[in-house]
Amino acid sequence: MDGDVKIEPYEGPAGGWGSAKSLGEILLREKVRPATARELVRQNKADGFMCVSCAWAKPAQPHPFEFCENGAKATAWDLTSLRTPVEFFARHTLTELRSWRDHDLEQHGRLTHPLRYDRATDRYVPVSWAEAFAAIGRELKALDPDSVVFYTSGRASNETSYMYALLARLYGTNNLPDSSNMCHETTSVALKEVIGSPVGTVTLADFDKTDCIFSFGQNVGVNSPRMLHQLQEAVRRGARVVSFNPLRERGWERFTNPQDPVEMATGAETRISEQYHQVKAGGDIAAIMGLCKWLIEADDRARAEGGAPVLDHAFIAEHTTGFEEFAATARATTWEEIERESGLSRTALEDAARLYAGARAVIAVYGMGLTQHVGGETNLHMLVALMLLRGNIGKPGAGMCPVRGHSNVQGQRTVGISEKPELVPLDRLAAQYGFQPPRKKGLNTVDASQAILKGEVRAFLSLGGNFLRAIPDTHRMEPAWAKLRLTVNIATKLNRTHLIPGEVAYLLPTTSRIERDPQASGDQTVSMEDSTACIHASFGKVEPASPDLLTEPSIVAGLAKATLPPNPRVDWDGWVANYSRIRDSIEETYPEDFRGYNARMAVPGGFHRPVPARQRVWKTGSGKAEFRIPKALRATGFADAPGQFRLVTLRSNDQFNTTIYGYHDRFRGVQGTRMVLFMHPEDIAAAGLSDGQEVGLSTVADDGITREVKGFRVTAYSIPRGCVGGYYPECNPLVPVWHHAEESKTPAAKSVPVRLLTD
Incomplete structure (x- = not known):
């Protein structure tokens, strides 16, 4: 606990003075120097740095302060003047540190020096970079590549991620799980199945053109607060917002813009959702089926009476398949079933469906409230079906908007962080680098966890993240983790995962993207992809937290050179000296996505990767967008029981x-x-x-x-x-x-x- 426990209803809006106060508190707690705090002005600007928190889009014409409360906290977390130096580990054993709270471990400050675990003293001890790389390389050379996992958090840049994925494949494995496996992998699978594109179809500009937004299972006030600017502007234009979520979350209810002096002075609030439906956890399939049922039956009545159609029949005929079977299922599903499984009344669902039917262009926003279910894919198949009924994919102001979590979780997948070989241009990599990439499917997060429990994984390299705290079954995973032969963590701060070392363990501290990255050709720039498949440059300006830190590309290159035989086609040192050369290589591997990469990434607003479904090009098995019939009306995967x-x-x-x-x-x-x-x-x-x-x-x-x-x-x-x-x-x-x-x-x-x- 952090002081006395106090629990009482919060009556204020999202944003407002509460956000301003919270920001001030963390800047003081992290002892961020005033000159450093001014870096917040550069956050998410064209000549600034991409937020190290969420992946919400970065506008071409930003607000004066283009950051939210949580984004500012993430920046303060990196810019802290607090440090966790070598002397700290001389004072504390890992056994002792495991009794610390998660907050206290990270809040202690930035790591400053590479470390090796000493089992005799149960402490991390300093090690040189050369010694660390050499020792890790020796361990990896002695292991079967399929027993080694290369994990990536969603924070690493495109440049680092490309190098890391290539390192793993040159080593001989596709074991490249990442944080997407824990949150939006369901999006990548389900959207690809039914619309042929594994990412969202909207751009930031669509929020200026929409007249209706439906949200499912997403907490905007906590997970993507900068979206509140787009929501507020849309509502002021007359757009209507409907939210489905088990808990009432303040961000979807009302918002006071901290950047609006009048609102802050007067306490004025913008009501965001005009309808808020508290669907049961796992009940979204039934809720969406209720919406679809009403629309289809209203269209049946209209056609029978000679009225205006409710559905977009021209779009359905030209662009979709499976509609008749889906419509028959919707008609046959009873309202009694829908109400029981969704926890919502027929009247409430009819009100929402009526509003949807009256909208010209609808955006479907969703988060992990849809993806993190046994029936997660069915949740998204149903949401796509709802959108297809009125042609709300592939037109201005409409489309699918999955809200991704970590700042580059989508981008790293784009440049090769994937355990699925079919998603990576392996033949192109083979020609580009003169080797035979592994073709065997690798381990995702769940597969890796199960393999660790079975003792089949011998080494785990983590490019950022806090894997042991993020995954399920924590109490089972920690004892199994300690049996690994090798653990390597690349990180900025200490966290729980670092305290469960393998037999051989290294903790390698790295810089933040907010910090300067001076290399042989000058200060370097990195790039990321946001939730809308838009690529942006990120410029670090702050001096690094310690002179003993290395950048992520430098660390990956060091590991590669110590582990792999020389390859004349892979110039690790040249890439580290000049990141534009990494981007040239990315463009060669992915020419359709990264045409003109170096020239385009610094353009205000970035550049969008092509998403075929935006143009109503459906890369599905049928060549069309597909209606899918749900297997069940609940997504839980289990039956309810008394108690x-x-x-x-x-x-x-x-x-x-x-x-x-x-x-x-x-x-x-x-x-x-x-x-x-x-x-x-x-x-x-x-x-x-x-x-x-x-x-x-x-x-x-x-x-x-x-x-x-x-x-x-x-x-x-x-x-x-x-x-x-x-x-x-x-x-x-x-x-x-x-x-x-x-x-x-x-x-x-x-x-x-x-x-x-x-x-």
């Missing part, structure tokens, strides 16, 4: 992914703790509990493994009956590693079957 709840894992207002900035979830009114369990008041009463009582949770599973977490404080909240909410990653031990989306294997952390423990 059983659906657990939804959540992020707080004071965190980004596994990074905990503090213990104040302002929008939910929770301060001083993260061990809370959000419950409907009637569920609290029915269970014989009281608000504030301490309980535990146990996973309902038949695999013979006990999964329990205790110490939650019962907290009354606006959440559907039968559902409970708790924070990620604290609830990760309750998520079985096998509980994942059927095709993508994205962990199904948004509907986990649990029971209360009251003893």
